[in-house]
Every structure is written in structure tokens, then in C-alpha cells.
Amino acid sequence: MDISIVGLGYVGTVSAACLAASGHRVIGVDVNPAKVEAINAGHSPVIEPGLTEALAQAVESGQLRATADISEAIRESELSLICVGTPSQDNGALGLAYVMRVTREIGTALRGHPGYHVVAFRSTMLPGTVEGELIPLLESESGRCAGEHFGVAMNPEFLREGSSLEDFHDPPRIVIGELDERSGDVVLAAYDGIEAPVVRNVLRHAEMLKYVDNAFHALKITFGNEIGNICKSADIDARAVMEDFCLDTKLNLSPTYLKPGSAFGGSCLPKDLRALLHHARSRDVEVPVLRSILPSNELQKDLAWQLIRQTEKRKIGLLGLSFKAGTDDLRESPAVQLAEALIGKGFELAIYDRNVSLARLVGANRSYIEKEIPHISSLMRGSLEEIENFAEVLVVTTPDPDFMHVARGEFDDRIVIDLVGLLRDDPPEHYHGICW
Numbered sequence: 001m002d003i004s005i006v007g008l009g010y011v012g013t014v015s016a017a018c019l020a021a022s023g024h025r026v027i028g029v030d031v032n033p034a035k036v037e038a039i040n041a042g043h044s045p046v047i048e049p050g051l052t053e054a055l056a057q058a059v060e061s062g063q064l065r066a067t068a069d070i071s072e073a074i075r076e077s078e079l080s081l082i083c084v085g086t087p088s089q090d091n092g093a094l095g096l097a098y099v100m101r102v103t104r105e106i107g108t109a110l111r112g113h114p115g116y117h118v119v120a121f122r123s124t125m126l127p128g129t130v131e132g133e134l135i136p137l138l139e140s141e142s143g144r145c146a147g148e149h150f151g152v153a154m155n156p157e158f159l160r161e162g163s164s165l166e167d168f169h170d171p172p173r174i175v176i177g178e179l180d181e182r183s184g185d186v187v188l189a190a191y192d193g194i195e196a197p198v199v200r201n202v203l204r205h206a207e208m209l210k211y212v213d214n215a216f217h218a219l220k221i222t223f224g225n226e227i228g229n230i231c232k233s234a235d236i237d238a239r240a241v242m243e244d245f246c247l248d249t250k251l252n253l254s255p256t257y258l259k260p261g262s263a264f265g266g267s268c269l270p271k272d273l274r275a276l277l278h279h280a281r282s283r284d285v286e287v288p289v290l291r292s293i294l295p296s297n298e299l300q301k302d303l304a305w306q307l308i309r310q311t312e313k314r315k316i317g318l319l320g321l322s323f324k325a326g327t328d329d330l331r332e333s334p335a336v337q338l339a340e341a342l343i344g345k346g347f348e349l350a351i352y353d354r355n356v357s358l359a360r361l362v363g364a365n366r367s368y369i370e371k372e373i374p375h376i377s378s379l380m381r382g383s384l385e386e387i388e389n390f391a392e393v394l395v396v397t398t399p400d401p402d403f404m405h406v407a408r409g410e411f412d413d414r415i416v417i418d419l420v421g422l423l424r425d426d427p428p429e430h431y432h433g434i435c436w
Ligand SMILES: NC(=O)c1ccc[n+]([C@@H]2O[C@H](COP(=O)([O-])OP(=O)(O)OC[C@H]3O[C@@H](n4cnc5c(N)ncnc54)[C@H](O)[C@@H]3O)[C@@H](O)[C@H]2O)c1
Pocket: 006, 007, 008, 009, 010, 011, 012, 029, 030, 031, 032, 035, 083, 084, 085, 086, 098, 101, 102, 122, 123, 124, 125, 157, 158, 159, 160, 161
């Protein structure tokens, strides 16, 4: 395939060398004549292990050349990958000046394009940028219609400087946000021969994914550092602790606990986090990331409350009271705190939780329920039907499959608030998810 790479910095140069090595004919474009000259001479404009050799080989074999003329490159290719910088502005906002300029130039070049061309953005951009700003620009400059005369995609870059060639040939996944299937097919064809899971979704999904990755990587580093600093203060080998932490691929390094939804609670997480924070404080170790976890969790609880308040209804049915499905443990359960907030604000409340109802009769939690939360205990109902007959708003707080039937009941005006994603795939008519 003939591919243009616009912007020959780290991302562009690595992409150009690797795509040329995969057998594509690549035209690199940059406004900086020194970079164009360097590439045409087979020299890499950036330092990266293996890149000089790969680049020299690609140029020598005739698979790669560079130019400063973007319209020539676009005219002679069916796919362009936009790799220009998106630097931070002084206020932290994302700088789009380079991308806007390139997009305008590509739009102009598309006027005279003889066939179908796909513009794929590799530059990191916030969700909605391609749809909201760049497609309108391409259309107005070209006088042509996206999805008809040309395609658009978002193909974020996940290379790490220092190992980017390896990462290109063995990526964790290939992500393609596509305006339509035809656009995505062209981008995918550029990666022919590379074995990796392929994610294809709408444009803003791909834009977001890049930020999720980088935010998580930054969070992991900072988390490791804060744990390391606590370890050092207690004469514990931080590296050894984190290595053993990583041995747990069931709960620690795994999809577990990475599902957006309800706040956390229960008898361990809040208590142990408080103790660890106290421990760090007592040793004068600053842990701002760890310190922000509980306040963030409180905000998530508040979101649930706001969703209920916004319905302007007064009769609320809580489906689930324990801190997670399948248990009767009510200690620091977000649903208990939500119930208390609702009672405090004068809402009428009915609650169903099979396990808690059983525990009221026989369980170990019986005394906790009777002594600690008698005001809530008296609002418990013995059957889902009682909730169904009572509530104007149903709030699903645990993903118990039994709740599906009730939440999808026949009452047309019943509002369902889902804090755990139980009904996401087939939502009832009046439905609000906490993070979706
Ligand atoms: N560097 C990384 O490791 C990395 C990894 C993933 C994603 N990204 C993202 O990829 C994008 C590019 O990053 P980078 O580090 O390669 O940037 P960079 O600043 O190293 O390179 C950008 C290049 O674009 C060129 N350019 C600017 N305007 C141009 C125009 N109008 N026409 C042609 N060329 C033009 C510049 O001269 C420069 O050579 C950014 O959005 C970045 O956030 C970078």
C-alpha cells in the first residue's frame, strides 16, 4: 500500500521505517527540511535503538522517501498517518495548532485526489476532537464528504521510546477508531502481518483509550513510588514487595476492579487504606495519590445520590444493600450509606437484599443489623414484588441477576438507576447508569 506519514518525529519516523519494512511504499512528510534531508540520506532524525539501520535499509530499498510537499504525498497515497505533535499549552490544554494546520493542508490536497484516501490520526487527541474539529475542517477545505469521498480514522500510537521498533512489530493491540468500516479496513491493511488483538470502535473510543492508557501508566508509577517510600520508612525492601505484589495476576494485575461503577466499601478496603495512610503520616511520608482514594470514593457515592435526587421522585427501591453481591456483609457498604442519606432527606425507602434478609433471621450479621442499623433494617422487604409495587425509582446497587426481571418490569414510567452495569446491555426505557 502507498502510505504517507505526516510529521517525522519519534512516532512518524518509527512508523515510517517499520511500515516500509513491512513492504509498504512510504512517503514521509515534514515541514522541517533538515528532517526530510536526513531521511532521504538514510539517517534517522531521532535517536532510537535500531532505527538508523531500519531507516537506511528502507531508503536504500526504495520503500521510503521523504518530502516537504504534503499535497504530492497525499495525491500519491491511499492512507495518510498524521503524527505531528500535540504539545501541552501553558494552561495544560492540548495544543492542536500543528494538527489543525496539517488537516487543513490535507483537506486542500484531497480536492485533487484521484481516488479514495483515508486520513488516520496517530497524534494523541482528546475524545471528540476528530469528529468535532478535524472532520469539519477536512470537509470544508476539500469540498468533499467524509465517509463518501474520503475516510477518517483514529489510530493511536502505543510505542515506548527506547523500545519502539520492538513495540511496533509486537504491539499489545492495534486500536482503530473508525468513521466507517471502509476507513478502518484501509488502516488495518497497513498492519497486515502483525499479530495482535485488534480493537475497532468509533473514533472517540480510540481517542479515549490512549488517555486511559497513559493515565493508568502514570498512576501505576506513582502508586509504586508511594508504596516504595512507605516501605523505605519501615525498612522494608520495596522492590521485593512490588515483585510479590505482581505475582497476583488474579486480583492485582488483572481486569478485576477495573469496571467503572459503584464506589467501593466493605470491611477491608476503607479500613486498611485508612490504617496505611495513618502509618505513612506517622512516618512523615507524603502519599498524595493514596490520600486521594477515599475522597474520590466519596465523590462516587455522591454521584449515586445526585442521580436519585435528579429524578424528583420520592419513593425509592434499593435493590441490594450489602457491599457486594453474594454476601450479607454490610460494613461500610455504599448502599447502607446511600440509604441513610435518603432517610435523612425524607425519602420513602424500601430495600431488598436476599442475603441480608436471611442474615436478619439467622446470620452472623444479625446483631450488627439489629444494633447498628435498626432504622434501615425496618425498611427491608421480604420479596422483590414488594419493592416492585412500591418504588417509583429502582436503584440497582449489586449485580444480582434476580434484579433484572424487576428492573425491566412493565411499569412504563419507572426509573432505573444502575450503579453496577447490570442492565447496560438491554436497558429499560427510563434508565440512568452511573458511569455510562
Ligand atoms: N513520542 C512518543 O513516544 C509518543 C508515543 C505515543 C504517542 N505520541 C503522540 O504522537 C504525536 C507525535 O509525537 P512525537 O513525539 O513523534 O512528536 P515530535 O514533536 O517528535 O514530532 C512531530 C513532527 O511533526 C512535524 N510537523 C509539525 N507540523 C507539521 C506540518 N504542518 N507538516 C508536516 N510535519 C509537521 C515536526 O516538524 C516534527 O518533526 C503526539 O501527539 C504525541 O503525543 C508520542
